[in-house]
Amino acid sequence: xxATSVFNKEGANRPRVVIVGAGFAGLSAAKALKKADVxxxxxxxxxxxxxxxxxxxxxxxxxxxxxxxxxxxxIVRDLKNTEVILGDVIGVxxxxxLVQLVSREIAYDYLILATGARHSYFGNERWEADAPxxxxxxxxxxxxxxxxxxFERAEQEMxxxxxxxxxxxxxxxxxxTGVEMAGAxxxxxxxxxxxxxxxxxxxxxxxxxVESGSRVLAAFPEKMSAYAKTSLECLGVEVLLGRPVTSIxxxxxxxxxxxxxxxxxxxxxxxxxxxxxxxxxAEADRAGRTIVGDDLTVAAHKEIFVLGDCGHAxxxxxxxxxxxxxxxxxxxxxxxxxxxxxxxEKAPPPPFTYQNFGIMATIGRKxxxxxxxxxxxxxxxxxxxxxxxxxxxxxGFRNRLAVAVDWAWSYLTFDRGSRLITGAVDxx
Amino acid sequence: xxATSVFNKEGANRPRVVIVGAGFAGLSAAKALKKADVxxxxxxxxxxxxxxxxxxxxxxxxxxxxxxxxxxxxIVRDLKNTEVILGDVIGVxxxxxLVQLVSREIAYDYLILATGARHSYFGNERWEADAPxxxxxxxxxxxxxxxxxxFERAEQEMxxxxxxxxxxxxxxxxxxTGVEMAGAxxxxxxxxxxxxxxxxxxxxxxxxxVESGSRVLAAFPEKMSAYAKTSLECLGVEVLLGRPVTSIxxxxxxxxxxxxxxxxxxxxxxxxxxxxxxxxxAEADRAGRTIVGDDLTVAAHKEIFVLGDCGHAxxxxxxxxxxxxxxxxxxxxxxxxxxxxxxxEKAPPPPFTYQNFGIMATIGRKxxxxxxxxxxxxxxxxxxxxxxxxxxxxxGFRNRLAVAVDWAWSYLTFDRGSRLITGAVDxx
Numbered sequence: 001x002x003a004t005s006v007f008n009k010e011g012a013n014r015p016r017v018v019i020v021g022a023g024f025a026g027l028s029a030a031k032a033l034k035k036a037d038v039x040x041x042x043x044x045x046x047x048x049x050x051x052x053x054x055x056x057x058x059x060x061x062x063x064x065x066x067x068x069x070x071x072x073x074x075i076v077r078d079l080k081n082t083e084v085i086l087g088d089v090i091g092v093x094x095x096x097x098l099v100q101l102v103s104r105e106i107a108y109d110y111l112i113l114a115t116g117a118r119h120s121y122f123g124n125e126r127w128e129a130d131a132p133x134x135x136x137x138x139x140x141x142x143x144x145x146x147x148x149x150x151f152e153r154a155e156q157e158m159x160x161x162x163x164x165x166x167x168x169x170x171x172x173x174x175x176x177t178g179v180e181m182a183g184a185x186x187x188x189x190x191x192x193x194x195x196x197x198x199x200x201x202x203x204x205x206x207x208x209x210v211e212s213g214s215r216v217l218a219a220f221p222e223k224m225s226a227y228a229k230t231s232l233e234c235l236g237v238e239v240l241l242g243r244p245v246t247s248i249x250x251x252x253x254x255x256x257x258x259x260x261x262x263x264x265x266x267x268x269x270x271x272x273x274x275x276x277x278x279x280x281x282a283e284a285d286r287a288g289r290t291i292v293g294d295d296l297t298v299a300a301h302k303e304i305f306v307l308g309d310c311g312h313a314x315x316x317x318x319x320x321x322x323x324x325x326x327x328x329x330x331x332x333x334x335x336x337x338x339x340x341x342x343x344x345e346k347a348p349p350p351p352f353t354y355q356n357f358g359i360m361a362t363i364g365r366k367x368x369x370x371x372x373x374x375x376x377x378x379x380x381x382x383x384x385x386x387x388x389x390x391x392x393x394x395x396g397f398r399n400r401l402a403v404a405v406d407w408a409w410s411y412l413t414f415d416r417g418s419r420l421i422t423g424a425v426d427x428x
Numbered sequence: 429x430x431a432t433s434v435f436n437k438e439g440a441n442r443p444r445v446v447i448v449g450a451g452f453a454g455l456s457a458a459k460a461l462k463k464a465d466v467x468x469x470x471x472x473x474x475x476x477x478x479x480x481x482x483x484x485x486x487x488x489x490x491x492x493x494x495x496x497x498x499x500x501x502x503i504v505r506d507l508k509n510t511e512v513i514l515g516d517v518i519g520v521x522x523x524x525x526l527v528q529l530v531s532r533e534i535a536y537d538y539l540i541l542a543t544g545a546r547h548s549y550f551g552n553e554r555w556e557a558d559a560p561x562x563x564x565x566x567x568x569x570x571x572x573x574x575x576x577x578x579f580e581r582a583e584q585e586m587x588x589x590x591x592x593x594x595x596x597x598x599x600x601x602x603x604x605t606g607v608e609m610a611g612a613x614x615x616x617x618x619x620x621x622x623x624x625x626x627x628x629x630x631x632x633x634x635x636x637x638v639e640s641g642s643r644v645l646a647a648f649p650e651k652m653s654a655y656a657k658t659s660l661e662c663l664g665v666e667v668l669l670g671r672p673v674t675s676i677x678x679x680x681x682x683x684x685x686x687x688x689x690x691x692x693x694x695x696x697x698x699x700x701x702x703x704x705x706x707x708x709x710a711e712a713d714r715a716g717r718t719i720v721g722d723d724l725t726v727a728a729h730k731e732i733f734v735l736g737d738c739g740h741a742x743x744x745x746x747x748x749x750x751x752x753x754x755x756x757x758x759x760x761x762x763x764x765x766x767x768x769x770x771x772x773e774k775a776p777p778p779p780f781t782y783q784n785f786g787i788m789a790t791i792g793r794k795x796x797x798x799x800x801x802x803x804x805x806x807x808x809x810x811x812x813x814x815x816x817x818x819x820x821x822x823x824g825f826r827n828r829l830a831v832a833v834d835w836a837w838s839y840l841t842f843d844r845g846s847r848l849i850t851g852a853v854d855x856x
Contacts, residue, residue, distance in 0.1 A: 047576060047849040064494035071847040073624035083626040086580040086849075104584070137850055148475060152514040156532070196501035198511040405833060419499040421475040421514075422565050 028332030120272030173269030174211025294351035456760030548700030601697030602639025722779035
């Protein structure tokens with residue numbers, strides 16, 4: 001490629017920091033570099049930052065996409081040393097220190113890779129068509145379309161067996177996303193849609209949560225897993241534990257030797273890192289996450305940081321850090337500190353340690369579990385704390401207000417305002 | 429098709445009213461039939477009612493789709509005699525009184541056709557790819573994507589001529605939609621985006637409104653057209669009058685013998701009725717609208733009503749009624765009255781007359797024109813009245829509140845919160 005295609009080659013008097021990915025890690029790094037004497041280029045293939053913890057709300061028509069997605073440019077508007085590039089990274093030349101986009105290259109002195117993860121089918125990629133996952137806005141609106149269309153088709157279906165199948169939803173994976181999806185679908189069918197159909201009783205909808213392990217929310221204490229299971233069952237969710245999914249097809253799911261006829265299958269069972277390790281020729285773990293040292297850089301390239309869901313960093317006990325927003329945010333701040341120290345030729349900061357303030361998961365409209373170590377909350381109190389924390393962390397006051405209004409409204413009325421089916425619909 | 433595929437054949441003891449289209453006309457007819465002893469089937473190919481007057485706000489990132497679209501089922505939830513069918517009508521058998529969907533048929537005693545209009549290129553349908561129009565949510569999110577991507581690409585473009593082209597927007601058609609789009613694009617570029625880019629000055633964006641007639645907003649008094657033109661120019665819009673578009677290609681537009689290089693072209697110059705007249709073998713005008721009598725039925729089938737944008741009804745002076753939401757709503761109520769009178773074997777109501785309360789169009793963030801006959805408003809006062817009326821008529825309290833919050837916020841900050849680029853993006 002000719003040198004003129006290097007976007008930021010000229011006029012770079014300051015160290016160039018290139019950040020790939022405007023998720024929690026990338027944005028927190030950019031913000032932490034606000035006053036540093038560097039030139040930051042933030043690259044993302046989307047023009048918006050996505051608040052992934054609430055993505056399941058879009059998939060279940062509780063929130064609209066623009067309530068959990070914010071234009072990256074408005075988030076970094078006040079970071080005068082930061083420019084934003086909408087583009088798809090296809091590789092990295094570690095030798096020339098260039099990030100390669102489709103039609104140009106971007107030079108870096110420091111590189112922060114934080115491109116997140118996609119859902120993974122562990123080698124059964126053919127399952128994706130029948131059991132889509134949930135990582136992007138398009139994933140969420142596609143799932144929303146499938147869920148809402150299932151009810152529309154059931155309303156017009158006169159064969160009781162086919163109708164039964166249309167009103168059966170299977171969620172695979174008992175982690176926070178699976179639990180949240182199953183709870184939200186059960187609520188949607190039992191409450192929000194209950195008055196809207198004439199031929200079907202949406203309350204007869206079956207929602208089945210399948211988890212191959214022995215409990216849901218395995219990252220939480222056992223007591224809270226049990227609480228979550230009971231809460232789900234109170235909402236009408238059937239929870240199947242200890243049995244793996246053995247096959248998925250258009251007509252339904254095999255869970256061990258149990259066949260479940262279901263028109264809608266949702267995959268929430270695993271993630272795979274984006275291919276950062278391949279770009280830079282670094283070592284990766286089984287989930288594709290790049291192995292990084294305790295300063296979050298890769299061994300062969302101390303100028304390359306890999307953060308968030310695509311990095312494999314260890315906690316003090318030697319376990320890999322979980323793929324959570326707080327981990328990503330703290331790593332972003334840390335990487336900025338390392339860069340600032342190096343530029344100032346100061347001693348590097350101490351190794352990265354994750355400050356764990358707790359974990360949370362919600363189960364429907366008024367129940368959640370929150371584990372803050374010493375303090376453990378469940379039920380309505382857990383839900384209130386969960387809501388406060390999530391609304392607080394949603395980027396931008398504007399979204400916070402809109403989400404708060406929306407939740408208050410949904411809570412009072414059981415309504416779900418974002419029940420739009422958009423995009424192409426094949427008539428059943 | 430076998431008789432068993434007729435969805436509502438059995439158990440119909442009451443007269444069956446089938447309404448095709450859940451726009452303003454169809455919904456107002458369903459509502460006006462709420463207490464009538466009829467069985468109503470409301471068919472729409474979408475699951476949502478769309479508040480089309482505000483669609484341009486979605487296209488210019490001011491509002492999100494769910495703020496102007498409401499699930500049909502929640503709107504008619506309290507109409508106990510009404511069922512909703514999501515489906516695509518492909519024809520009508522007027523002899524057997526059946527509405528034909530792809531996979532079933534629906535029997536009617538009274539049929540209300542209110543399927544609206546699409547934009548039309550007057551025989552130049554090849555222009556559509558380069559100059560999309562604005563009638564559906566997908567049209568609006570596609571336009572939003574194009575407009576926002578033009579700025580993103582300009583930011584990365586180093587050739588000044590290509591950059592100039594990317595920052596040139598042409599809106600074709602000087603009716604309310606064209607005026608609103610041009611004003612909103614000018615505001616987007618001059619205000620909302622002004623701080624967000626590092627390499628381009630979004631204030632240098634050219635927005636050109638092309639109208640083949642001698643003035644914009646031709647349905648308004650001449651004085652108000654002149655006011656609208658001046659208001660647009662104050663926002664930075666170039667208004668070209670009296671010259672028709674002679675060709676459209678990917679690179680730009682020919683307006684008479686003037687060539688305009690523009691990456692983004694928006695069509696707001698004309699509409700064509702949906703093919704209702706063909707379904708029922710009735711007479712249509714040049715825009716495809718079905719000719720109806722003064723009771724809004726077609727001559728050969730007094731049980732078939734054609735309402736709103738797909739009907740051609742006359743006012744007292746013999747001119748066709750305009751394609752406006754108030755016309756459609758009043759026609760829906762009238763058709764319900766006729767049906768109720770016939771069922772009760774009472775005298776039919778007097779011929780339909782349109783109660784014209786006035787027309788309005790907005791030009792950007794704080795200016796509008798409103799013609800109420802004796803009272804004519806322009807400027808900020810016009811805009812306030814325009815806002816009040818539009819927020820008031822948005823269906824559903826929830827949307828009203830959300831839109832009001834959003835507008836108040838945008839007004840105070842010039843921000844545009846719904847700036848999402850979703851769907852596939854080809855990297856430029």
